[in-house]
Amino acid sequence: MGHIQTENLCREFVNHRKKKDEDGKFLPDEKVSVLEDINIEVEDGEMVCLLGPSGCGKSTLLRIIAGFDKQTSGSILIDGKEITGPSSDNIFVFQHSGLLPWMTVWQNVELGLRNMEEVEEKRVEIQEYIEMVELDGFEDHYPHQLSGGMQRRAELARALAVNPDILIMDEPFSGLDFLTHMKMREEVVNMHQFLGKTILIVTHDIDDALIMGDRVVVFSKRPSQVKMNRKLDFPHPRIVFNKQTELSQLRDELFLMLGVSYAV
Template sequence: MENSPEITPISPLLEVSGLYKSFGIAGRDPIQKEQTVLMDINFSVAKGAFVCFVGPSGCGKSTLFNILAGFESQTAGSVLVNGSESRNGNSKNIFVFQEDGLFPWMTAYENIEIGVKDEPDPEKRRSAVEEYLELVGLEGAGGLFPHELSGGMRRRAEVARALITNPDILFMDEPFAALDFLTRLQMREEMINVHAMFPITILFITHDIDEALQLADQIIVLSERPTTVKADIPVEFPRPRDFTKPGLASLRKKIYFFMGLHAAL
Protein backbone atom coordinates (compact mmCIF):
# COMPACT_ATOMS: atom_id res chain seq x y z
CA MET A 1 0.00 0.00 0.00
CA GLU A 2 1.27 3.44 -0.86
CA ASN A 3 2.30 5.52 2.09
CA SER A 4 1.52 9.11 1.13
CA PRO A 5 2.60 11.87 3.51
CA GLU A 6 -0.25 13.39 5.43
CA ILE A 7 -0.90 17.00 4.56
CA THR A 8 -2.47 19.09 7.27
CA PRO A 9 -3.94 22.26 5.81
CA ILE A 10 -3.11 25.35 7.86
CA SER A 11 -6.42 27.04 8.44
CA PRO A 12 -6.59 30.62 9.70
CA LEU A 13 -7.71 31.36 13.24
CA LEU A 14 -10.23 33.87 11.98
CA GLU A 15 -11.93 33.89 8.60
CA VAL A 16 -14.36 36.60 7.59
CA SER A 17 -16.26 36.13 4.33
CA GLY A 18 -18.86 38.23 2.57
CA LEU A 19 -19.67 40.16 5.73
CA TYR A 20 -22.41 42.80 5.47
CA LYS A 21 -23.93 44.98 8.15
CA SER A 22 -26.83 47.38 7.73
CA PHE A 23 -28.52 49.41 10.42
CA GLY A 24 -32.12 50.56 10.37
CA ILE A 25 -32.29 54.34 10.60
CA ALA A 26 -34.85 55.90 12.88
CA GLY A 27 -34.13 59.39 11.46
CA ARG A 28 -36.61 61.63 9.66
CA ASP A 29 -35.70 60.83 6.05
CA PRO A 30 -38.86 59.11 4.60
CA ILE A 31 -36.84 57.31 1.91
CA GLN A 32 -33.61 56.18 3.53
CA LYS A 33 -34.58 53.73 6.23
CA GLU A 34 -31.43 51.68 6.19
CA GLN A 35 -27.74 52.35 6.09
CA THR A 36 -25.21 49.80 4.87
CA VAL A 37 -22.10 50.15 6.98
CA LEU A 38 -20.08 47.06 6.09
CA MET A 39 -20.26 45.80 2.51
CA ASP A 40 -18.70 42.49 1.56
CA ILE A 41 -15.81 42.40 4.02
CA ASN A 42 -13.35 39.56 3.46
CA PHE A 43 -10.11 38.79 5.26
CA SER A 44 -8.42 36.12 7.31
CA VAL A 45 -6.09 36.23 10.28
CA ALA A 46 -3.44 33.67 11.20
CA LYS A 47 -3.06 32.48 14.80
CA GLY A 48 -0.71 34.73 16.71
CA ALA A 49 -0.90 37.62 14.25
CA PHE A 50 -1.00 41.23 15.36
CA VAL A 51 -3.54 42.81 13.02
CA CYS A 52 -4.19 46.54 12.87
CA PHE A 53 -7.32 48.04 11.34
CA VAL A 54 -7.19 51.59 10.02
CA GLY A 55 -9.96 53.49 8.31
CA PRO A 56 -11.90 56.75 8.34
CA SER A 57 -13.91 57.75 11.36
CA GLY A 58 -17.37 56.21 11.31
CA CYS A 59 -16.52 53.59 8.66
CA GLY A 60 -17.57 50.74 10.95
CA LYS A 61 -14.43 49.53 12.72
CA SER A 62 -16.10 49.20 16.11
CA THR A 63 -19.14 47.62 14.46
CA LEU A 64 -16.86 45.08 12.79
CA PHE A 65 -15.25 44.24 16.15
CA ASN A 66 -18.64 43.86 17.81
CA ILE A 67 -19.64 41.37 15.12
CA LEU A 68 -16.35 39.46 15.27
CA ALA A 69 -16.63 39.15 19.04
CA GLY A 70 -20.22 37.92 18.72
CA PHE A 71 -21.79 40.92 20.49
CA GLU A 72 -23.71 41.99 17.43
CA SER A 73 -25.09 40.01 14.50
CA GLN A 74 -24.16 40.55 10.89
CA THR A 75 -26.73 41.14 8.15
CA ALA A 76 -25.00 38.57 5.92
CA GLY A 77 -21.76 36.65 5.66
CA SER A 78 -19.79 34.44 7.96
CA VAL A 79 -17.25 34.74 10.75
CA LEU A 80 -15.35 31.57 11.47
CA VAL A 81 -13.10 31.20 14.49
CA ASN A 82 -11.01 28.03 14.27
CA GLY A 83 -13.28 26.88 11.47
CA SER A 84 -16.59 27.22 13.30
CA GLU A 85 -19.13 30.02 13.76
CA SER A 86 -17.87 32.43 16.40
CA ARG A 87 -21.22 32.51 18.13
CA ASN A 88 -20.86 29.00 19.53
CA GLY A 89 -19.04 30.32 22.55
CA ASN A 90 -16.01 28.18 21.77
CA SER A 91 -13.68 31.14 21.69
CA LYS A 92 -12.54 33.07 24.75
CA ASN A 93 -12.78 36.56 23.32
CA ILE A 94 -11.57 39.48 25.32
CA PHE A 95 -12.30 43.12 24.72
CA VAL A 96 -10.20 45.96 26.00
CA PHE A 97 -12.44 48.97 25.75
CA GLN A 98 -11.48 52.50 24.81
CA GLU A 99 -12.67 53.75 28.16
CA ASP A 100 -11.26 52.64 31.49
CA GLY A 101 -12.43 49.13 32.09
CA LEU A 102 -11.03 48.49 35.56
CA PHE A 103 -13.41 48.08 38.47
CA PRO A 104 -12.83 51.23 40.55
CA TRP A 105 -13.51 49.50 43.88
CA MET A 106 -10.80 46.90 43.30
CA THR A 107 -7.04 47.34 43.38
CA ALA A 108 -4.94 46.76 40.26
CA TYR A 109 -3.98 43.38 41.73
CA GLU A 110 -7.61 42.38 42.32
CA ASN A 111 -8.65 43.58 38.88
CA ILE A 112 -6.00 41.41 37.26
CA GLU A 113 -6.82 38.47 39.54
CA ILE A 114 -10.34 38.35 38.05
CA GLY A 115 -8.74 36.86 34.94
CA VAL A 116 -7.60 33.77 36.90
CA LYS A 117 -10.60 33.45 39.21
CA ASP A 118 -11.18 29.88 38.00
CA GLU A 119 -7.74 28.78 39.24
CA PRO A 120 -8.45 27.00 42.56
CA ASP A 121 -4.89 27.17 43.94
CA PRO A 122 -4.42 30.58 45.62
CA GLU A 123 -0.63 30.29 45.34
CA LYS A 124 -0.86 29.78 41.56
CA ARG A 125 -3.26 32.73 41.34
CA ARG A 126 -0.88 34.90 43.31
CA SER A 127 2.19 34.00 41.25
CA ALA A 128 0.28 34.52 37.99
CA VAL A 129 -0.90 37.99 39.05
CA GLU A 130 2.63 38.91 40.19
CA GLU A 131 4.06 37.69 36.89
CA TYR A 132 1.64 39.75 34.82
CA LEU A 133 2.04 42.84 37.00
CA GLU A 134 5.75 42.59 36.36
CA LEU A 135 5.25 41.93 32.66
CA VAL A 136 3.47 45.26 32.22
CA GLY A 137 5.82 47.16 34.54
CA LEU A 138 3.41 47.46 37.46
CA GLU A 139 5.41 45.57 40.06
CA GLY A 140 4.88 47.26 43.41
CA ALA A 141 1.73 49.05 42.20
CA GLY A 142 -0.70 46.13 42.59
CA GLY A 143 -2.16 47.52 45.82
CA LEU A 144 -3.27 50.79 44.24
CA PHE A 145 -6.82 51.56 43.17
CA PRO A 146 -7.49 52.67 39.57
CA HIS A 147 -7.92 56.32 40.59
CA GLU A 148 -4.45 56.17 42.16
CA LEU A 149 -2.89 55.06 38.87
CA SER A 150 -1.90 57.26 35.93
CA GLY A 151 -3.67 56.78 32.60
CA GLY A 152 -0.73 54.75 31.29
CA MET A 153 -0.66 52.57 34.39
CA ARG A 154 -4.38 51.90 34.08
CA ARG A 155 -3.87 50.80 30.48
CA ARG A 156 -1.08 48.50 31.60
CA ALA A 157 -3.30 46.94 34.24
CA GLU A 158 -5.99 46.40 31.61
CA VAL A 159 -3.52 44.79 29.24
CA ALA A 160 -2.38 42.49 32.08
CA ARG A 161 -5.97 41.64 32.93
CA ALA A 162 -6.65 40.70 29.30
CA LEU A 163 -3.43 38.71 28.83
CA ILE A 164 -3.70 36.69 32.02
CA THR A 165 -6.83 35.00 30.64
CA ASN A 166 -4.78 33.79 27.66
CA PRO A 167 -7.48 34.78 25.16
CA ASP A 168 -7.77 33.30 21.70
CA ILE A 169 -8.23 36.79 20.33
CA LEU A 170 -7.58 40.06 22.08
CA PHE A 171 -9.70 42.90 20.70
CA MET A 172 -8.35 46.37 21.27
CA ASP A 173 -10.44 49.27 20.01
CA GLU A 174 -8.23 52.36 20.05
CA PRO A 175 -6.84 51.36 23.44
CA PHE A 176 -4.28 54.14 23.72
CA ALA A 177 -6.20 56.98 22.06
CA ALA A 178 -6.75 58.91 25.29
CA LEU A 179 -3.10 58.82 26.38
CA ASP A 180 -0.57 61.59 25.91
CA PHE A 181 1.90 61.18 23.04
CA LEU A 182 4.85 59.95 25.10
CA THR A 183 2.84 57.42 27.10
CA ARG A 184 1.33 56.22 23.86
CA LEU A 185 4.78 55.57 22.45
CA GLN A 186 5.72 53.68 25.62
CA MET A 187 2.58 51.56 25.42
CA ARG A 188 3.35 50.80 21.80
CA GLU A 189 6.79 49.56 22.75
CA GLU A 190 5.33 47.47 25.53
CA MET A 191 2.78 45.91 23.22
CA ILE A 192 5.63 44.89 20.92
CA ASN A 193 7.48 43.28 23.83
CA VAL A 194 4.37 41.63 25.21
CA HIS A 195 3.44 40.20 21.82
CA ALA A 196 6.97 38.87 21.33
CA MET A 197 6.64 37.01 24.65
CA PHE A 198 2.99 35.97 24.30
CA PRO A 199 2.17 35.67 20.61
CA ILE A 200 -1.60 35.74 21.02
CA THR A 201 -3.80 36.97 18.22
CA ILE A 202 -4.44 40.68 18.61
CA LEU A 203 -6.95 42.70 16.60
CA PHE A 204 -6.24 46.36 17.12
CA ILE A 205 -8.05 49.44 15.82
CA THR A 206 -6.06 52.64 15.51
CA HIS A 207 -6.30 55.95 13.70
CA ASP A 208 -2.55 56.27 13.84
CA ILE A 209 -0.86 54.84 10.77
CA ASP A 210 2.59 54.92 12.41
CA GLU A 211 1.21 52.97 15.35
CA ALA A 212 -0.13 50.35 12.92
CA LEU A 213 3.21 50.23 11.11
CA GLN A 214 5.12 49.73 14.38
CA LEU A 215 2.83 47.02 15.73
CA ALA A 216 1.25 45.02 12.95
CA ASP A 217 2.02 41.80 11.14
CA GLN A 218 -0.94 42.65 8.93
CA ILE A 219 -2.68 45.97 8.27
CA ILE A 220 -6.25 46.05 7.02
CA VAL A 221 -7.22 49.37 5.50
CA LEU A 222 -10.95 50.03 5.41
CA SER A 223 -12.67 52.41 3.00
CA GLU A 224 -15.33 55.07 3.54
CA ARG A 225 -18.90 53.80 4.07
CA PRO A 226 -20.25 51.56 2.69
CA THR A 227 -17.06 49.98 3.91
CA THR A 228 -14.96 47.44 2.09
CA VAL A 229 -11.41 46.22 2.62
CA LYS A 230 -9.35 48.62 0.58
CA ALA A 231 -6.05 46.89 1.27
CA ASP A 232 -4.88 43.89 3.25
CA ILE A 233 -1.15 44.28 3.70
CA PRO A 234 1.35 41.91 5.31
CA VAL A 235 4.05 43.79 7.23
CA GLU A 236 7.14 41.65 7.41
CA PHE A 237 9.79 44.02 8.77
CA PRO A 238 11.59 43.06 12.00
CA ARG A 239 10.76 45.01 15.15
CA PRO A 240 11.53 47.59 16.43
CA ARG A 241 10.90 49.18 13.07
CA ASP A 242 12.90 51.97 11.60
CA PHE A 243 10.83 54.35 9.50
CA THR A 244 13.92 55.67 7.74
CA LYS A 245 14.36 52.27 6.04
CA PRO A 246 13.15 52.58 2.43
CA GLY A 247 10.79 49.55 2.53
CA LEU A 248 8.87 50.82 5.54
CA ALA A 249 8.82 54.40 4.31
CA SER A 250 7.26 53.33 1.03
CA LEU A 251 4.73 51.13 2.80
CA ARG A 252 3.72 54.08 4.96
CA LYS A 253 3.29 56.16 1.81
CA LYS A 254 1.15 53.43 0.28
CA ILE A 255 -1.16 53.32 3.32
CA TYR A 256 -1.57 57.10 3.36
CA PHE A 257 -2.43 56.81 -0.31
CA PHE A 258 -5.05 54.12 0.39
CA MET A 259 -6.54 56.43 3.03
CA GLY A 260 -6.81 59.18 0.43
CA LEU A 261 -4.22 61.34 2.20
CA HIS A 262 -1.95 62.25 -0.70
CA ALA A 263 -1.22 65.75 0.54
CA ALA A 264 -0.15 64.60 4.03
CA LEU A 265 3.03 62.93 2.74
Protein backbone atom coordinates (compact mmCIF):
# COMPACT_ATOMS: atom_id res chain seq x y z
CA MET A 1 0.00 0.00 0.00
CA GLY A 2 1.23 3.49 -0.79
CA HIS A 3 -1.57 5.64 -2.17
CA ILE A 4 -1.12 9.36 -1.43
CA GLN A 5 -3.70 12.10 -1.89
CA THR A 6 -3.48 15.78 -1.01
CA GLU A 7 -6.64 17.89 -1.04
CA ASN A 8 -6.43 21.70 -1.12
CA LEU A 9 -3.26 21.50 0.93
CA CYS A 10 -1.81 24.83 2.07
CA ARG A 11 1.19 25.70 4.20
CA GLU A 12 1.96 29.10 5.67
CA PHE A 13 4.89 30.18 7.80
CA VAL A 14 5.01 33.15 10.13
CA ASN A 15 7.88 35.57 9.61
CA HIS A 16 8.82 36.58 13.15
CA ARG A 17 11.28 39.22 11.95
CA LYS A 18 9.68 42.38 13.26
CA LYS A 19 8.99 45.32 10.95
CA LYS A 20 8.00 48.86 11.89
CA ASP A 21 5.55 51.26 10.30
CA GLU A 22 6.25 54.93 9.58
CA ASP A 23 5.51 55.83 13.21
CA GLY A 24 8.01 53.30 14.51
CA LYS A 25 5.39 50.87 15.78
CA PHE A 26 5.89 47.16 15.28
CA LEU A 27 3.68 45.63 12.61
CA PRO A 28 1.93 42.25 13.13
CA ASP A 29 3.91 39.18 12.16
CA GLU A 30 3.81 38.60 8.43
CA LYS A 31 2.43 35.32 7.08
CA VAL A 32 4.31 33.77 4.16
CA SER A 33 2.35 31.37 1.96
CA VAL A 34 4.51 28.55 0.61
CA LEU A 35 2.04 25.92 -0.66
CA GLU A 36 -1.36 26.94 -1.98
CA ASP A 37 -4.20 24.54 -2.83
CA ILE A 38 -2.02 21.56 -3.73
CA ASN A 39 -4.06 18.68 -5.14
CA ILE A 40 -2.00 15.63 -6.08
CA GLU A 41 -2.82 11.94 -6.23
CA VAL A 42 -0.04 9.36 -6.26
CA GLU A 43 -1.03 5.81 -7.11
CA ASP A 44 0.34 2.82 -5.25
CA GLY A 45 3.69 1.86 -6.76
CA GLU A 46 4.22 5.08 -8.72
CA MET A 47 7.51 6.96 -8.83
CA VAL A 48 6.67 10.67 -8.88
CA CYS A 49 9.32 13.35 -9.40
CA LEU A 50 8.68 16.87 -8.12
CA LEU A 51 10.22 19.81 -9.99
CA GLY A 52 10.08 23.53 -9.32
CA PRO A 53 12.09 26.66 -8.54
CA SER A 54 14.32 26.70 -5.49
CA GLY A 55 12.33 27.69 -2.40
CA CYS A 56 8.92 26.85 -3.86
CA GLY A 57 8.06 24.35 -1.12
CA LYS A 58 8.88 20.97 -2.65
CA SER A 59 10.84 19.80 0.39
CA THR A 60 8.16 21.24 2.68
CA LEU A 61 5.59 19.07 0.92
CA LEU A 62 7.79 16.00 1.41
CA ARG A 63 8.14 16.74 5.12
CA ILE A 64 4.37 17.06 5.46
CA ILE A 65 3.82 13.75 3.67
CA ALA A 66 6.48 12.12 5.89
CA GLY A 67 4.75 13.47 9.02
CA PHE A 68 7.61 15.78 10.08
CA ASP A 69 5.59 18.93 9.39
CA LYS A 70 1.92 19.90 9.41
CA GLN A 71 -0.13 21.66 6.78
CA THR A 72 -1.91 24.91 7.65
CA SER A 73 -5.11 23.79 5.95
CA GLY A 74 -6.37 21.07 3.63
CA SER A 75 -5.70 17.39 4.10
CA ILE A 76 -3.27 14.67 3.19
CA LEU A 77 -4.26 11.02 3.15
CA ILE A 78 -2.12 7.91 2.84
CA ASP A 79 -4.18 4.83 2.03
CA GLY A 80 -7.26 6.83 3.08
CA LYS A 81 -5.93 7.80 6.52
CA GLU A 82 -4.86 11.23 7.79
CA ILE A 83 -1.17 11.68 8.57
CA THR A 84 -0.63 12.17 12.30
CA GLY A 85 3.18 11.93 12.47
CA PRO A 86 6.23 10.01 11.22
CA SER A 87 5.74 6.32 10.47
CA SER A 88 7.99 3.41 9.54
CA ASP A 89 5.65 2.92 6.58
CA ASN A 90 6.98 6.17 5.08
CA ILE A 91 10.77 6.44 5.07
CA PHE A 92 12.54 9.74 4.36
CA VAL A 93 15.98 9.79 2.72
CA PHE A 94 17.47 13.23 3.37
CA GLN A 95 19.65 15.40 1.09
CA HIS A 96 22.71 14.87 3.26
CA SER A 97 23.89 11.54 4.59
CA GLY A 98 21.96 10.35 7.62
CA LEU A 99 24.23 7.39 8.30
CA LEU A 100 25.38 7.07 11.89
CA PRO A 101 29.15 7.69 11.67
CA TRP A 102 30.09 5.37 14.55
CA MET A 103 28.39 2.40 12.87
CA THR A 104 29.57 0.29 9.95
CA VAL A 105 27.55 -0.22 6.77
CA TRP A 106 26.30 -3.52 8.21
CA GLN A 107 25.25 -1.92 11.50
CA ASN A 108 23.53 1.00 9.77
CA VAL A 109 21.49 -1.34 7.57
CA GLU A 110 20.76 -3.52 10.61
CA LEU A 111 18.95 -0.54 12.18
CA GLY A 112 16.19 -1.02 9.63
CA LEU A 113 15.68 -4.57 10.90
CA ARG A 114 16.16 -3.97 14.62
CA ASN A 115 12.73 -5.41 15.44
CA MET A 116 13.43 -8.72 13.72
CA GLU A 117 14.18 -11.36 16.34
CA GLU A 118 15.31 -14.29 14.18
CA VAL A 119 19.09 -13.81 14.01
CA GLU A 120 19.85 -15.90 10.92
CA GLU A 121 16.93 -14.46 8.95
CA LYS A 122 18.07 -10.95 9.88
CA ARG A 123 21.63 -11.70 8.77
CA VAL A 124 20.43 -12.97 5.39
CA GLU A 125 18.20 -9.94 4.81
CA ILE A 126 20.92 -7.44 5.76
CA GLN A 127 23.25 -9.07 3.25
CA GLU A 128 20.55 -9.03 0.56
CA TYR A 129 19.99 -5.28 0.93
CA ILE A 130 23.72 -4.57 0.93
CA GLU A 131 24.12 -6.61 -2.25
CA MET A 132 21.08 -4.89 -3.79
CA VAL A 133 22.94 -1.56 -3.67
CA GLU A 134 26.25 -3.20 -4.70
CA LEU A 135 28.08 -2.62 -1.41
CA ASP A 136 29.03 -6.23 -0.75
CA GLY A 137 32.63 -6.24 0.45
CA PHE A 138 32.12 -2.96 2.33
CA GLU A 139 30.02 -4.34 5.18
CA ASP A 140 32.64 -3.46 7.83
CA HIS A 141 33.46 0.01 6.50
CA TYR A 142 32.46 3.16 8.37
CA PRO A 143 30.77 6.08 6.55
CA HIS A 144 33.97 8.18 6.49
CA GLN A 145 35.65 5.34 4.60
CA LEU A 146 33.05 5.47 1.80
CA SER A 147 32.67 7.81 -1.16
CA GLY A 148 29.63 10.07 -1.34
CA GLY A 149 27.85 7.74 -3.76
CA MET A 150 28.54 4.72 -1.56
CA GLN A 151 27.15 6.55 1.46
CA ARG A 152 23.95 7.29 -0.50
CA ARG A 153 23.66 3.64 -1.46
CA ALA A 154 24.17 2.53 2.14
CA GLU A 155 21.45 4.93 3.25
CA LEU A 156 19.15 3.59 0.55
CA ALA A 157 19.79 0.02 1.74
CA ARG A 158 18.93 1.01 5.31
CA ALA A 159 15.70 2.67 4.15
CA LEU A 160 14.69 -0.37 2.09
CA ALA A 161 15.43 -2.71 5.00
CA VAL A 162 12.50 -1.15 6.88
CA ASN A 163 10.32 -2.37 3.98
CA PRO A 164 8.30 0.87 3.81
CA ASP A 165 5.22 1.38 1.66
CA ILE A 166 6.52 4.80 0.60
CA LEU A 167 10.10 5.95 0.01
CA ILE A 168 10.57 9.73 0.13
CA MET A 169 13.80 11.16 -1.28
CA ASP A 170 14.86 14.81 -1.12
CA GLU A 171 17.45 15.53 -3.84
CA PRO A 172 19.13 12.15 -3.33
CA PHE A 173 21.86 12.79 -5.93
CA SER A 174 22.95 16.28 -4.87
CA GLY A 175 26.71 16.65 -4.43
CA LEU A 176 27.55 13.50 -6.39
CA ASP A 177 29.96 13.51 -9.32
CA PHE A 178 28.47 13.09 -12.80
CA LEU A 179 29.13 9.37 -13.26
CA THR A 180 28.06 8.45 -9.73
CA HIS A 181 24.90 10.50 -10.22
CA MET A 182 24.01 8.53 -13.36
CA LYS A 183 24.80 5.22 -11.67
CA MET A 184 22.63 6.06 -8.64
CA ARG A 185 19.82 7.16 -10.94
CA GLU A 186 19.99 3.85 -12.79
CA GLU A 187 19.98 1.91 -9.51
CA VAL A 188 16.89 3.75 -8.24
CA VAL A 189 15.03 2.98 -11.48
CA ASN A 190 16.03 -0.71 -11.32
CA MET A 191 15.13 -0.92 -7.64
CA HIS A 192 11.73 0.64 -8.29
CA GLN A 193 10.97 -1.76 -11.12
CA PHE A 194 12.01 -4.71 -8.92
CA LEU A 195 10.31 -3.73 -5.64
CA GLY A 196 7.37 -1.61 -6.87
CA LYS A 197 7.47 0.83 -3.96
CA THR A 198 5.72 4.18 -4.09
CA ILE A 199 8.54 6.72 -4.43
CA LEU A 200 8.47 10.52 -4.18
CA ILE A 201 11.61 12.35 -5.31
CA VAL A 202 12.36 16.06 -5.17
CA THR A 203 14.90 17.03 -7.82
CA HIS A 204 16.14 20.12 -9.63
CA ASP A 205 17.32 17.97 -12.53
CA ILE A 206 14.77 17.78 -15.35
CA ASP A 207 16.59 14.86 -16.97
CA ASP A 208 16.41 12.89 -13.71
CA ALA A 209 12.65 13.43 -13.56
CA LEU A 210 12.10 12.38 -17.17
CA ILE A 211 14.41 9.35 -17.02
CA MET A 212 13.12 7.99 -13.70
CA GLY A 213 9.54 9.10 -13.13
CA ASP A 214 6.20 7.48 -13.85
CA ARG A 215 4.83 10.99 -13.34
CA VAL A 216 6.31 14.47 -13.14
CA VAL A 217 4.72 17.27 -11.09
CA VAL A 218 5.93 20.83 -11.68
CA PHE A 219 5.38 23.59 -9.12
CA SER A 220 5.25 27.34 -9.68
CA LYS A 221 7.25 29.85 -7.69
CA ARG A 222 6.02 30.70 -4.20
CA PRO A 223 3.18 30.63 -3.23
CA SER A 224 3.47 27.34 -5.00
CA GLN A 225 0.74 25.77 -7.10
CA VAL A 226 0.80 22.80 -9.47
CA LYS A 227 1.63 23.95 -13.02
CA MET A 228 1.88 20.49 -14.56
CA ASN A 229 0.94 16.98 -13.49
CA ARG A 230 1.99 14.72 -16.34
CA LYS A 231 1.99 10.94 -16.67
CA LEU A 232 5.13 9.63 -18.36
CA ASP A 233 4.11 6.62 -20.43
CA PHE A 234 7.56 5.96 -21.90
CA PRO A 235 9.40 2.63 -21.70
CA HIS A 236 12.72 2.25 -19.87
CA PRO A 237 15.54 2.88 -20.55
CA ARG A 238 14.73 6.41 -21.70
CA ILE A 239 16.77 8.72 -23.94
CA VAL A 240 15.98 12.42 -23.56
CA PHE A 241 18.41 13.95 -26.07
CA ASN A 242 16.86 12.72 -29.33
CA LYS A 243 15.11 15.84 -30.61
CA GLN A 244 12.66 13.80 -32.68
CA THR A 245 10.98 12.16 -29.68
CA GLU A 246 8.03 13.25 -27.58
CA LEU A 247 10.16 12.87 -24.45
CA SER A 248 12.73 15.35 -25.74
CA GLN A 249 9.99 17.80 -26.70
CA LEU A 250 8.60 17.53 -23.18
CA ARG A 251 12.11 18.20 -21.86
CA ASP A 252 12.25 21.47 -23.81
CA GLU A 253 8.80 22.39 -22.52
CA LEU A 254 9.85 21.80 -18.92
CA PHE A 255 12.97 23.93 -19.30
CA LEU A 256 10.84 26.78 -20.66
CA MET A 257 8.32 26.33 -17.88
CA LEU A 258 11.12 26.67 -15.32
CA GLY A 259 12.55 29.77 -16.95
CA VAL A 260 15.35 28.38 -19.12
CA SER A 261 14.97 29.29 -22.79
CA TYR A 262 17.71 27.05 -24.15
CA ALA A 263 18.40 23.51 -22.99
CA VAL A 264 21.60 21.75 -24.06
